Amino acid sequence: METYGNAKENAKLKLVIDCDAGIDDAQAIMIALSQEVDILGITCTFGNVDVDQVIKNVFKVLEVCGRTDIPVYKGAYQPLLGSHFEKSLYHGMDGLGDASGIKNPENHHLPKTHAAQAMVQIINDNPAEVVIVALGPLTNLALASHLDAEFTSKVKQVFVMGGCIHSKGNHTVTAEFNFCVDPEAAHIFLNEFKCPISLVSWEMCLDHPMEWEFFDRYLNVGTKKSDFMKKISTKIKEYEGGGPFIDCDPFPLCAAIKPEIVLQEKLVHATVEVQGSLTRGQMVVDWGGKLKKECNVRLLEKMDLNLFMEMMLKSVE
Secondary structure, three states, rough: OOOOOOOOOHHHHHEEEOOOOOOHHHHHHHHHOOEEEEEEEEEEEOOOHHHHHHHHHHHHHHHHHHOOOOOOEOOOOOOOOOOOOOOOOOOOOOOOOOOOOOOOOOOOOOOOOOHHHHHHHHHHHOOOEEEEEEEOOOHHHHHHHHOOHHHHHHHHEEEEEOOOOOOOOOOOOOOHHEEEEEEHHHHHHHHHOOOOOOEEEEEHHHOEEOOOHHHHHHHOOHHHHHHHHHHHOOOOHHHHHOOEEEEOOOHHHHHHOOOHHEEEEEEEEEOOOOOOOOOOOOEEEEOOOOOOOOOOEEEEEEOOHHHHHHHHHHHHH
């Protein structure tokens, strides 16, 4: 496995963001747009909402940030095996909190190229230079890996939000949403990808709660961007049920851009259960090395929360 990048290498990072465009995806995209990185494309997958709505949501974010020059690609509309799943209510019916007062995006050009094909082309044009940040189900990545046998070794690194390390599921009893809705894609990702993988688990997000005072500050900067985020975030505090503010997708994005944000990590071997009646979609971490397999995942265990909040605030200034 290749070594992981450092801050110097990421001075002008080349990114592809693969997302299902819920509220925290929007937060992550806005962070990326506020940093000195080169976003080569945003690929869309089903997940929080259907893929056609994901595309609309991505364009809404790009419009408010004045970056509709970034190419957006339509990807998978269902899991590899086409299995049914329940969508999360956290993001509302439209993925962006069912916010009023946000116009539908203009008729922007949408390439006919499938997201998986676009990934392959981008990577082939920039071998060993592109970092993929995967924020939704991993279907597009799995498809791309089967279009080009060398794809997974030509990606510089993948940062992913997904999986549980202690089976504390947020979608089923033991499984996290992104891995659970397409376990076969997650299994392909963890078992066939040859590039370095850095993973933010659901439990890591739970271990990094934030105060609502910060969230209110984030929504009330007084800019067009913060006003947009405020409109789409009105239901979040109610959904959390009195607990702290828990965020997810921005963490792997921030780690990809600023490696120094990672304060603690661990190399492990991980795979995904695809057959269990109660554990299908659960990420299984070989903590004791019983499988005798090479480490394939860098678990990001602790983040610099102050730096994270700085990046969040900068994204809406």
